[in-house]
Amino acid sequence: MFAVYAARIDRDQPLTGLESGERPAPEARPGWSVVTVKAASLNHHDLWSLRGVGLAEDKLPMILGCDAAGVDEDGNEVVLHSVIGQSGHGVGPAEPRSILTERYQGTFAEQVAVPTWNVLPKPKELSFEEAACLPTAWLTAYRMLFTNAGVRPGDSVLVQGAGGGVATAAIVLGKAAGLRVFATSRDEAKRKRALELGAVEALESGARLPQRVDAVIETVGAATWSHSVKSLRPGGTLVISGATSGDRPSHAELTRIFFLELKVVGSTMGTKDELEDLLSFCAATGVRPVIDEVLPMDRAREGFERMESGEQFGKIVLTNP
Numbered sequence: 001m002f003a004v005y006a007a008r009i010d011r012d013q014p015l016t017g018l019e020s021g022e023r024p025a026p027e028a029r030p031g032w033s034v035v036t037v038k039a040a041s042l043n044h045h046d047l048w049s050l051r052g053v054g055l056a057e058d059k060l061p062m063i064l065g066c067d068a069a070g071v072d073e074d075g076n077e078v079v080l081h082s083v084i085g086q087s088g089h090g091v092g093p094a095e096p097r098s099i100l101t102e103r104y105q106g107t108f109a110e111q112v113a114v115p116t117w118n119v120l121p122k123p124k125e126l127s128f129e130e131a132a133c134l135p136t137a138w139l140t141a142y143r144m145l146f147t148n149a150g151v152r153p154g155d156s157v158l159v160q161g162a163g164g165g166v167a168t169a170a171i172v173l174g175k176a177a178g179l180r181v182f183a184t185s186r187d188e189a190k191r192k193r194a195l196e197l198g199a200v201e202a203l204e205s206g207a208r209l210p211q212r213v214d215a216v217i218e219t220v221g222a223a224t225w226s227h228s229v230k231s232l233r234p235g236g237t238l239v240i241s242g243a244t245s246g247d248r249p250s251h252a253e254l255t256r257i258f259f260l261e262l263k264v265v266g267s268t269m270g271t272k273d274e275l276e277d278l279l280s281f282c283a284a285t286g287v288r289p290v291i292d293e294v295l296p297m298d299r300a301r302e303g304f305e306r307m308e309s310g311e312q313f314g315k316i317v318l319t320n321p
Contacts, residue, residue, distance in 0.1 A: 001025045003109035004300040004318075005063045006050050006101075014050035015304055020297075023063060026105065026113035031090040033072050033116045035080065039132035039294075040068040040107040042303050042316040043165060044244060045099065054102045065107035065318075066100045069122055069131035077122040079131045079279065080107065080114055081272045090115025099136075099269065108300060110320055120276060123283035133289035133315040134278055136269065137165030141173055141217070142278045143270035144239045149215035153178030156213040158231050160184050161220040162194040162202060163313045166241060168290045170217045171197045176287045182209055184224070193313050197290065215239065225249035229256055237263040290314030296321075 001023060008017035026034050046064045049055040055062055066082040084104055085095035100106045100114070122131045144166070145151055151174075159170045162183040174181040175198025183194035183202045191202035201210065205224060212233040218224065221243025228238055230253070257264065270278075282288065292312040295303050296319055303316040 001110040002297065003063045004065070004297060005061045005108070006055065007061050009050065009052035009055070009057055009060070011051045014047050015301070015308065017050050018301060018304060019061075020300060023061070023109065026111055028073075028113070031115055032113050033119050034111055034113050035068065035070045035072050035078060035119065036111055037068045037107055037109060037320055038070040038128035039317055039319045040065045040297075041132045041136075042307050042318070043067065043136045044242065044307065045136065046101070047304070047308060049101050054099070059103070062101055063105040063107075063109050063112075064101050065109070065112075067132050067135045068107035068112060069128045072119060077124075077128070079120045079122045079275070080112070080135060081118045081120060081275050082107075082135050083269050083272075084115065084118065086271065087115075087117050089117035108297065108318060118272070120272070120279065123279050125283040126279070126288075129291060129294055129317045129319065130282075130289050131279070132317055133165075133291065134282070135275055137315065138169040138173075138289055139270040139275050139278055140241050140267065141166045141169035143274055144217050144241055144267045145170060145173055145177070145179075145215075147270070147274065148239045148265045148267045149217070149237050151177075151179055151215050154180070155215065156180040156182070156211065158182045158184070158209065158213045158216045158228065159199070160205075160216065160218050160224040160228060161244075162199070163187065163190040163310070164219060164244070165315050166219045167217065168197070168314045171199050172287060172290060174198070176281075176285055182213060184227075190313055212236070219243075220245050222246035222249040226251045226253055229253040229262065232260070232262050234260040235262070237265060239265045239267050241267040292316050294319060
């Protein structure tokens with residue numbers, strides 16, 4: 001079958017290890033389902049995999065892609081929860097948690113195999129392309145906002161780095177949930193898009209907010225860390241799920257954190273139950289993922305190049321006929 005995969009690890013030039021072509025089709029096994037992929041979306045996790053983060057050399061070649069929507073063996077339209085080992089179903093209770101492409105082949109292919117426990121019904125209201133955007137970036141944003149930040153309608157939230165998948169999802173979900181959302185970006189066009197999606201104000205990175213916020217959604221890391229901490233009200237919560245600009249900020253702001261009793265919470269992906277809730281939320285409210293571009297699977301390199309450049313706003317989706 002045709003697939004897009006990591007053939008080599010290159011920490012400095014990750015796309016040199018990206019290849020596409022024929023790979024073995026997945027085989028059925030007890031407790032697992034083979035899903036025909038209709039759409040899959042890119043995440044920064046795929047670029048990190050090409051750099052060798054979370055992907056060992058001995059696992060190569062590895063088909064990339066965490067997210068997918070497609071059709072199972074019985075003809076049902078489905079969405080995949082990409083965290084393997086969370087339940088023990090299909091892998092055994094001692095299996096450590098991993099995301100597709102770390103231990104098991106991913107979704108940038110004609111077919112993918114996952115534990116049957118990880119297969120959820122796709123709401124009829126969502127297209128394959130829309131549903132494929134939800135299981136990583138949108139689920140991460142959902143968990144950051146409603147589980148780990150614990151915000152409620154009327155609360156205020158700062159979303160750093162508008163344009164990325166998680167940040168875009170946080171703006172849209174926050175607006176739909178009645179939050180007062182502020183967003184930042186270095187790019188004027190991305191700030192304009194953030195306003196169109198429902199942010200009450202979009203500012204340049206590092207700019208002073210008109211008010212301190214209840215929570216910060218942080219995926220950028222070192223470049224925005226100090227600003228994130230300084231933007232919180234006393235007792236506020238900073239939730240971090242990524243560090244695309246690096247994980248070693250020059251100013252940790254420890255004094256401010258303990259003096260103002262701020263909470264710093266790490267957040268990774270989300271549970272199957274949270275994904276079910278997110279799917280239902282989108283189906284019921286009309287909220288839809290922001291899609292930057294849809295490309296056929298054989299043009300995956302274009303999507304990777306666009307994501308690496310940081311030009312996209314929202315998700316890049318790959319499709320099979």
